[in-house]
Amino acid sequence: xxxxxxxxxxxxxxxxxxxxxxxxxxxxxxxxxxxxxxxxxxxxxxxxxxxxxxxxxxxxxxxxxxxxxxxxxxxxxxxxxxxxxxxxxxxxxxxxxxxxxxxxxxxxxxxxxxxxxxxxxxxxxxxxxxxxxxxxxxxxxxxxxxxxxxxxxxxxxxxxxxxxxxxxxxxxxxxxxxxxxxxxxxxxxxxxxxxxxxxxxxxxxxxxxxxxxxxxxxxxxxxxxxxxxxxxxxxxxxxxxxxxxxxxxxxxxxxxxxxxxxxxxxxxxxxxxxxxxxxxxxxxxxxxxxxxxxxxxxxxxxxxxxxxxxxxxxxxxxxxxxxxxxxxxxxxxxxxxxxxxxxxxxx
Amino acid sequence: xxxxxxxxxxxxxxxxxxxxxxxxxxxxxxxxxxxxxxxxxxxxxxxxxxxxxxxxxxxxxxxxxxxxxxxxxxxxxxxxxxxxxxxxxxxxxxxxxxxxxxxxxxxxxxxxxxxxxxxxxxxxxxxxxxxxxxxxxxxxxxxxxxxxxxxxxxxxxxxxxxxxxxxxxxxxxxxxxxxxxxxxxxxxxxxxxxxxxxxxxxxxxxxxxxxxxxxxxxxxxxxxxxxxxxxxxxxxxxxxxxxxxxxxxxxxxxxxxxxxxxxxxxxxxxxxxxxxxxxxxxxxxxxxxxxxxxxxxxxxxxxxxxxxxxxxxxxxxxxxxxxxxxxxxxxxxxxxxxxxxxxxxxxxxxxxxxxxxxxxxxxxxxxxxxxxxxxxxxxxxxxxxxxxxxxxxxxxxxxxxxxxxxxxxxxxxxxxxxxxxxxxxxxxxxxxxxxxxxxxxxxxxxxxxxxxxxxxxxxxxxxxxxxxxxxxxx
Amino acid sequence: xxxxxxxxxxxxxxxxxxxxxxxxxxxxxxxxxxxxxxxxxxxxxxxxxxxxxxxxxxxxxxxxxxxxxxxxxxxxx
Numbered sequence: 001x002x003x004x005x006x007x008x009x010x011x012x013x014x015x016x017x018x019x020x021x022x023x024x025x026x027x028x029x030x031x032x033x034x035x036x037x038x039x040x041x042x043x044x045x046x047x048x049x050x051x052x053x054x055x056x057x058x059x060x061x062x063x064x065x066x067x068x069x070x071x072x073x074x075x076x077x078x079x080x081x082x083x084x085x086x087x088x089x090x091x092x093x094x095x096x097x098x099x100x101x102x103x104x105x106x107x108x109x110x111x112x113x114x115x116x117x118x119x120x121x122x123x124x125x126x127x128x129x130x131x132x133x134x135x136x137x138x139x140x141x142x143x144x145x146x147x148x149x150x151x152x153x154x155x156x157x158x159x160x161x162x163x164x165x166x167x168x169x170x171x172x173x174x175x176x177x178x179x180x181x182x183x184x185x186x187x188x189x190x191x192x193x194x195x196x197x198x199x200x201x202x203x204x205x206x207x208x209x210x211x212x213x214x215x216x217x218x219x220x221x222x223x224x225x226x227x228x229x230x231x232x233x234x235x236x237x238x239x240x241x242x243x244x245x246x247x248x249x250x251x252x253x254x255x256x257x258x259x260x261x262x263x264x265x266x267x268x269x270x271x272x273x274x275x276x277x278x279x280x281x282x283x284x285x286x287x288x289x290x291x292x293x294x295x296x297x298x299x300x301x302x303x304x305x306x307x308x309x310x311x312x313x314x315x316x317x318x319x320x321x322x323x324x325x326x327x328x329x330x331x332x333x334x335x336x337x338x339x340x341x342x343x344x345x346x347x
Numbered sequence: 348x349x350x351x352x353x354x355x356x357x358x359x360x361x362x363x364x365x366x367x368x369x370x371x372x373x374x375x376x377x378x379x380x381x382x383x384x385x386x387x388x389x390x391x392x393x394x395x396x397x398x399x400x401x402x403x404x405x406x407x408x409x410x411x412x413x414x415x416x417x418x419x420x421x422x423x424x425x426x427x428x429x430x431x432x433x434x435x436x437x438x439x440x441x442x443x444x445x446x447x448x449x450x451x452x453x454x455x456x457x458x459x460x461x462x463x464x465x466x467x468x469x470x471x472x473x474x475x476x477x478x479x480x481x482x483x484x485x486x487x488x489x490x491x492x493x494x495x496x497x498x499x500x501x502x503x504x505x506x507x508x509x510x511x512x513x514x515x516x517x518x519x520x521x522x523x524x525x526x527x528x529x530x531x532x533x534x535x536x537x538x539x540x541x542x543x544x545x546x547x548x549x550x551x552x553x554x555x556x557x558x559x560x561x562x563x564x565x566x567x568x569x570x571x572x573x574x575x576x577x578x579x580x581x582x583x584x585x586x587x588x589x590x591x592x593x594x595x596x597x598x599x600x601x602x603x604x605x606x607x608x609x610x611x612x613x614x615x616x617x618x619x620x621x622x623x624x625x626x627x628x629x630x631x632x633x634x635x636x637x638x639x640x641x642x643x644x645x646x647x648x649x650x651x652x653x654x655x656x657x658x659x660x661x662x663x664x665x666x667x668x669x670x671x672x673x674x675x676x677x678x679x680x681x682x683x684x685x686x687x688x689x690x691x692x693x694x695x696x697x698x699x700x701x702x703x704x705x706x707x708x709x710x711x712x713x714x715x716x717x718x719x720x721x722x723x724x725x726x727x728x729x730x731x732x733x734x735x736x737x738x739x740x741x742x743x744x745x746x747x748x749x750x751x752x753x754x755x756x757x758x759x760x761x762x763x764x765x766x767x768x769x770x771x772x773x774x775x776x777x778x779x780x781x782x783x784x785x786x787x788x789x790x791x792x793x794x795x796x797x798x799x800x801x802x803x804x805x806x807x808x809x810x811x812x813x814x815x816x817x818x819x820x821x
Numbered sequence: 822x823x824x825x826x827x828x829x830x831x832x833x834x835x836x837x838x839x840x841x842x843x844x845x846x847x848x849x850x851x852x853x854x855x856x857x858x859x860x861x862x863x864x865x866x867x868x869x870x871x872x873x874x875x876x877x878x879x880x881x882x883x884x885x886x887x888x889x890x891x892x893x894x895x896x897x898x
Contacts, residue, residue: 010791017795025803031764033757034556035807057560057757064563066754106753107570212803215810228809229353319566328570417877488881623857638856646860647876657860693857 022209029208033057038205038214039069042198044187046142047173048132050074056101062317062324063102073147076105079126083152088125090342091148093140094159097281097325098131102317107328112335113342121343128153137164139173141262142185145269155275155345157338158266159302161282165259176258183261260291267295281306305337306330350597351551351808358385362507363604367531375502375525378605382505386471393469400434401504404479405497408518411486412494420487427483435476438468440674471511473671477636479504482518484640490519499525508601512594514612514632521607529606539604541785544797546596547804549772554590557582557765565732568742572752576745578762583732584725585769588616591630596782611782615773620716622688622723633671637664657693662686672731677739681730688723823889826869834858834865844886870896 029035039054050069058065070078083089092098092110100108110127117125130148132139137160144156174185204210219225270276278292279300292299306314314330315323326334349355362381369377387394407427414420482500485491495503503522509515564571564579571579595612602609612632619625626634642664649656662683669682733739752758775784785793823842832840835853848854854862866888867873872895882888 013789013791014795017792018799021796021799025799028552028764028768032556032761032768034552055757059559059563064560066757104570104752209803212806212810216806219809225809229357317563319562328567421877488877490883623855642856643859643880644876646856647863647874647879650860650864657857 026207026209029212033066035208035212037208038211041202041205042188045174045185046146047139047188048134049143049147050132058101061320061322063319063327065101065103067101067105072151074128074130075099075101076108076129077111077127079128079151081151083126084124086124088123088155089151089153090125090127091144091151091153091156092127092129092131092159093144093148093156094131094281095135095140095161095164096131096133097161098129098159099133100129100131100326100331101133102325103328103331107331109331109335109338112332113339116335116339117343123343125342131159135164136166136173137259137262138176138185140164141265142174145265149274153274155277158276158278159281160278160284162284165284165288166255176261178257178261181261181264183258183265256287259288263292263295263297267297270295270297300341302334302337305333309333350594350601351547351555353805353808354388358388359601359604366605371528371530374529375498378507379498379502379505382502382507382510385507386505386510389470396434396469396472397475397505397510398501400431401475401479401501402497404431404482404504405500408482408486408500411483412491424483424487428480431476431480435472438472440670474513474515475504475510477515477633477671478506478509478513480640481516481636482522485518491522493523493526495522495526506602506607508598508605508607509609512591512598513630514595514598514609515636516609516632517636520610524607532606535603535606538783538786539600539602541793541797542596542600542603542783544600544800545783545785546593546598546600548593548800549589549596550593551804551807553765553769554586554588554593557586558590560761561586565738565742566734568738568745571745572750573746573748574751574755575758576742578758580725580729581762582765584617584721584728585765587728587731588613589769592782599782613782615777617721617724617769618717618773618777619720620713621692621720622685623692625720625724626685626689634668637668641667654694658690661689661693665689675735677730677733677735681727684727684730688727823885824892827866827885827889827892830865830869831862834862842885844884844889846885847883848885866892872896 030037033055036055036057039051039056040048041051043049050073052069052071052073054069056065056067056069056075067075069075072078072080079089100110105111108129110129114125114127117123128148128151130143132143135143140158144158148156174188177184177186201214205214219228266276277298277300279302281302283301283303289299309330311323314326314333317324317327358381362377362384366374366377366381383394383398386397404427407423407430411420411423411427414423482504499522502525503516503518506516506521561579561582564576565583568576592613599609599612610632612630614628614631616625616629619628642660645660645663646656649659652659665682665686666679667682668685669679672678672681729739729742733742772784776782779787781787785797788796823844823846828840828842831842831851831854832838835851835858837852840851842851848859863874863879870892872892874891874895878891882891
């Protein structure tokens with residue numbers, strides 16, 4: 001049956017070509033850094049966490065970041081857990097604004113502050129950046145206690161925005177359990193379908209092509225597909241979904257309770273000598289402010305400094321003409337503001 | 348509707364089905380309606396301009412054809428060109444000229460407020476006006492054998508595969524195809540789809556992805572090191588080529604599915620061995636337009652000035668070439684620089700000057716002249732790319748300090764990879780003597796590659812912000 | 822039919838030894854006849870036959886056969 005064997009041969013060639021093409025693209029994507037293997041993974045105790053030694057190259061509507069997650073699992077300049085006695089160590093905790101994956105590390109306020117203080121005073125400081133995109137207050141607390149504390153920081157800076165006090169759904173985070181006067185976190189459960197799926201296919205993120213497919217899956221999963229496909233004609237196929245209200249209302253009482261417990265835990269750390277400074281990136285609700293103050297945690301109103309500048313100065317990205325995260329100028333302004341405070345800080 | 352969008356592919360599939368479904372005498376009408384739907388998607392108001400201007404041009408062309416004497420033909424074509432260029436000027440260049448004029452007055456101590464008239468530029472205007480002008484020229488030089496009706500001309504002047512960014516077709520090439528009966532043909536469909544897939548790869552996975560990165564470097568060079576800026580300059584040459592050649596492939600492929608053969612727009616331009624040769628391979632539909640309708644007439648007009656005749660024609664042609672790309676000084680300077688390159692090649696054509704365009708047979712020398720040409724062209728691209736002179740100054744300053752930064756190896760890796768892929772594709776095109784390289788492979792291999800490329804491209808489009816096509820703004 | 826005289830002028834101007842000119846040969850098929858040398862070819866033809874072309878007449882030409890026809894017309898006047 002020559003016809004049958006010919007067809008089989010064609011099919012074989014087709015399959016081989018497909019496999020070869022995928023291998024080609026895997027190599028091509030890595031070489032050109034169009035898409036790299038994922039630089040995060042979902043740790044069952046911490047939630048979304050940077051993957052040690054992963055390369056990062058992020059370009060898009062905002063800025064351009066090229067860098068690497070260091071071998072200790074946080075982005076940028078590498079400091080080992082052991083610390084020199086004479087050195088004052090600062091840990092940064094926050095979300096994507098602190099993570100700063102929109103500009104090169106040399107323009108990040110962490111490096112600018114370090115340079116400013118180390119060059120212009122007798123002091124020697126080290127700044128470790130534990131900011132993570134998408135982290136909420138819970139996620140920050142987990143990063144702080146499960147990761148940052150291993151590096152013996154003398155001071156920990158929490159950068160908080162209003163929305164951080166709510167739960168951000170995008171990222172899997174260990175669920176909190178409240179006890180009478182404390183809070184615990186249950187490791188991410190692996191027994192529901194979504195988590196199982198995530199766990200089963202975790203390996204695809206180790207590949208560029210797999211990471212691309214994972215992104216497609218998330219676009220579909222989060223319901224953004226029609227909008228991407230139909231663009232301007234989107235209104236024809238769907239009602240405009242209502243903007244999610246940012247109000248901290250009764251619905252968020254639960255989070256208030258969680259946040260309250262986290263603040264109490266932070267107060268304990270603060271007392272034990274792991275100094276904590278809360279930085280208001282945006283003005284926080286009054287009840288939070290009084291709560292934080294009553295727990296003897298210091299607050300710095302960074303927003304009052306940022307208010308002196310327009311959004312076009314702080315958040316404008318020239319290449320795309322869009323507003324987004326802090327740009328180089330904003331980082332410079334923040335570094336100036338914080339350097340002045342830190343240089344006089346009672347170390 | 349960008350070619351690299353889902354909405355375009357939905358439109359294209361529906362338009363193609365309707366196009367082949369209607370009876371053959373209504374096919375042009377179906378195409379005309381698709382053209383206007385496509386064009387109106389960007390901004391429906393501009394389609395009125397397109398419709399009225401090209402209708403007027405049609406009747407002017409008809410009366411050129413009808414007139415008996417050379418003198419009256421000349422009068423009518425002058426009118427037709429003037430109208431079209433005036434419209435182009437109003438929409439595209441008024442800002443530039445008023446600003447430059449004010450600047451000039453300021454130099455002499457006269458101060459005026461810039462009369463900047465903010466008019467949004469209708470998309471593709473430079474392309475469709477140049478394409479409809481060929482209708483006037485082809486009637487004037489009697490290149491058209493048949494008579495064409497208004498529907499046929501409007502279909503030609505708004506032809507959706509090429510209306511936004513070319514290739515700029517000629518009336519005497521495309522209009523006979525519009526007149527002829529086109530029936531559905533499996534071979535055309537296959538050839539068209541393969542060319543679209545190939546074009547999408549070049550446009551998206553080389554052009555767009557480079558652009559996403561280096562746009563930030565060109566926008567704010569003050570934040571980047573000499574080495575990073577140098578890489579960006581090298582990458583820009585690859586970006587603009589693959590973006591534009593990929594786009595042309597898609598346009599040709601789309602036209603092919605509809606049964607049309609559109610002219611070749613790029614023929615491995617970076618393998619050119621002189622700048623003159625480069626212009627025979629780069630944006631051919633436009634460079635040959637300039638040659639036929641601007642350079643030749645100028646050259647013949649000035650022919651009794653000897654060498655100066657050619658020189659004047661070269662410089663003027665390239666100033667127009669620069670100006671066509673945009674209403675700003677950097678494009679004019681870019682054109683002027685190419686004018687200088689070509690003039691020098693013409694003047695020193697017979698000796699071994701680096702600008703000479705003499706063909707060399709020795710392989711080493713050939714390689715050297717290809718590299719030399721590439722460097723000259725890439726240096727000129729800097730002028731083409733920068734948005735203003737402040738940025739250019741910053742960029743040159745940053746380049747001059749010889750800083751390296753912490754990512755030398757990664758930038759090197761990225762740059763070399765893009766050069767390699769672009770060169771390999773060019774090499775295959777050259778060997779196969781065609782840009783539709785998938786068509787030359789074993790069917791199963793071509794199919795396998797197409798499946799993977801298509802899936803990856805659509806995945807990428809789903810997950811990233813698209814980059815608009817560079818040339819569409821001209 | 823392309824006259825021997827026209828062939829010789831073109832060959833001499835383009836420094837070619839020989840080339841097989843047909844009625845429908847176009848300029849870009851002839852080695853060395855590019856947009857720049859075009860001018861010299863035209864000037865040489867004008868000199869050889871002692872005639873003058875109008876730009877319009879030249880721009881209308883599609884091939885060498887038409888150039889021959891144009892020359893013949895000019896000479897017969």
